[in-house]
Amino acid sequence: MEKGVNQPFSEHIIEATKSVFAMMAGLDIEKDKVVVSNTDKVKGDVTGVIGLSNDRLKGSIAISFPEELGKSVVANMLSMESEQISEDDLKDGIGEITNMIAGDLNNRIGSIFKMSLPNIITGKGHLISLSNKGTPVAFKFLVNDQTFYILGTFEEKN
């Protein structure tokens, strides 16, 4: 088995991501590689983060884009041109993508989690850290020769 894909929910995270991009933005995306440690740096310009928890587990899903690609994806969702996407459109759109991926993942595993509302982090080239706790995993995806990352971390509650 490929390194990292035995992490909890990995295959469902991949499928949920592909489904949201195909249905909402008309984009076919391709998983490139798996990152499972902080020695691999994950950078982005705009990142959506959402929490998931239940009685036993807590975790989060994050999706991080370079600004140009983020605008391009949101533009596809709205049938607009990238140049027409404002900063607010970008943040709101990435928030919705984050919400839908987490929601689709949750539905695929039997709606076992309660979800938070998504938060958006912006800043050119910010580093996204994989938690040292739990079972962190990040997937690098390709769309139109550009890359973005999905990160997931889940751990047992104390």
Place this chain on the structure above:
Amino acid sequence: MRLLIVDDSATMRKIIMRGIRQSGLNVDEFLEAGNGKEALQVLSSNGGVDVILTDVNMPEMNGLELLEALKSSGETKDIPVVMITTEGSEAVVEKAKQLGVSGFIRKPFTPETLSSTLSSVMG
């Protein structure tokens, strides 16, 4: 047909409107609200609508609270309400059914799903 879309994401409201237009459904006017409380204000100010599409998880007043408010008022109890949401838990679906929801659409969705659900709800 007049349609009210309730979602705290302006982007999602635009996506829903785009999807409905793409599906070929004949909508004369779209009204928008960012949460349940705003939706009740929009209805009070603009009169009735033919269908309400609402998200579940929203600040101030969520979709279930909006549904309950609509069904408990004589003026709005007959407006069909469709929930369009990432929230698919049995508890939420059951609660919405008890309150009288007319349909459910899960995000992500296609224009075809929007069209078939709205057509079914409108009879």
